[in-house]
Amino acid sequence: MTTPLLDVSGLNKSYGSKQVLADVGFSAGTGDFLTVVGPSGAGKTTLLRCVSGLLTPDRGTVELSGSPVTGPPEDLALVFQDYSRSLLPWLTVRGNIGLPLRSKGIRAAERRRRADEALASVGLADAGPLYPWQLSGGMQQRVAIARALAFSPRILVMDEPFASVDAQTRAELEDLVLGLRDRLDITFLLVTHDIDEAVYLADRVVVLSGAPTTVTAVVPVDLGRDRDQVETKETAKFVELRSQVYRLIRSEQGAAA
Numbered sequence: 001m002t003t004p005l006l007d008v009s010g011l012n013k014s015y016g017s018k019q020v021l022a023d024v025g026f027s028a029g030t031g032d033f034l035t036v037v038g039p040s041g042a043g044k045t046t047l048l049r050c051v052s053g054l055l056t057p058d059r060g061t062v063e064l065s066g067s068p069v070t071g072p073p074e075d076l077a078l079v080f081q082d083y084s085r086s087l088l089p090w091l092t093v094r095g096n097i098g099l100p101l102r103s104k105g106i107r108a109a110e111r112r113r114r115a116d117e118a119l120a121s122v123g124l125a126d127a128g129p130l131y132p133w134q135l136s137g138g139m140q141q142r143v144a145i146a147r148a149l150a151f152s153p154r155i156l157v158m159d160e161p162f163a164s165v166d167a168q169t170r171a172e173l174e175d176l177v178l179g180l181r182d183r184l185d186i187t188f189l190l191v192t193h194d195i196d197e198a199v200y201l202a203d204r205v206v207v208l209s210g211a212p213t214t215v216t217a218v219v220p221v222d223l224g225r226d227r228d229q230v231e232t233k234e235t236a237k238f239v240e241l242r243s244q245v246y247r248l249i250r251s252e253q254g255a256a257a
C-alpha cells in the first residue's frame with residue numbers, strides 16, 4: 001500500500017471544555033482535490049489549522065508523505081478568504097509574493113523569477129509592478145494564490161477562498177484552481193460553504209457533522225476531470241451529487257438543532 005500524501009487520523013481538538021473535533025480522519029493522494037463542507041461553526045477552520053500545523057491537536061495525527069506535521073510544513077501553502085487583509089498595500093504585487101520567500105533566505109533574482117512564474121500561472125503575468133489596490137478583488141485573490149504557488153507547494157489548503165468575490169469571478173477562480181491542479185499536480189484541500197462549488201471542484205467531498213465534528217461521509221465525485229461551469233452542472237450526475245451532499249449537511253444541521 002502506498003503512503004498517501006496527506007493522512008489525517010483520529011483528530012481531536014477542544015477549546016477549553018468545548019470539543020470541536022472528534023476523531024476526524026481522511027486522506028488525499030497527489031493531485032487529489034478534496035473539498036470540505038459542513039454546518040456553520042462545525043470546526044472546518046479548526047481542522048484546516050490542525051492540518052497546516054498552526055494548531056496542535058489534543059489527539060490524533062496529521063502526516064505529509066508519512067512524516068508527522070508538528071508545525072507549518074515547507075511543502076504546504078495556505079490561502080484564506082480575506083485577500084484584502086493578506087496582501088500588504090505598500091508593497092507591489094511582486095514584493096508581496098517575494099516577502100515570504102525573502103524570510104526564507106531566497107535571493108532577490110530567484111524571488112523575482114519565482115514571483116513572475118507564479119503570476120504567469122494565475123494569468124497575471126504583467127501585474128508584478130502594480131500595487132494590490134490597483135487590482136480587482138478577483139485579481140487580488142489570484143495574487144494570493146500566486147504567493148502560495150511561489151513556494152512550490154505539494155498541497156494547497158484553502159479556507160473559503162472565493163467567498164468574497166462576485167459569482168462570475170468565483171467561477172473563473174474555480175476553473176483556475178482546477179487548471180493548476182491538472183498542470184502542477186498539486187493536492188487541494190478546500191473548505192467551502194457552497195455545495196455547488198464543493199461538488200464542481202472535488203474528486204471527493206468530505207462532509208463534516210455538527211460540533212463535535214466527525215466525518216459523516218466522503219462522497220466520491222465521479223464527474224471526470226474535464227469540467228465546465230455550464231455543461232457539468234447540467235448533468236444528472238452533478239444534480240444528484242449536489243442533492244446528496246445537501247441532504248447530508250441538512251440532516252447534520254437538523255441533528256445539531
Ligand SMILES: Nc1ncnc2c1ncn2[C@@H]1O[C@H](COP(=O)(O)OP(=O)(O)OP(=O)(O)O)[C@@H](O)[C@H]1O
Binds near residue numbers: 015042
Ligand atoms: N480560538 C478559539 N477559542 C475558543 N473557541 C474557538 C476558537 N476558535 C474557534 N472556536 C470555536 O470552535 C467552533 C468551531 O469554529 P471554526 O471556526 O473552526 O468553525 P467553522 O466550521 O470554520 O465555522 P464557519 O462555518 O462559521 O466558518 C466554534 O464554535 C468557534 O466559536
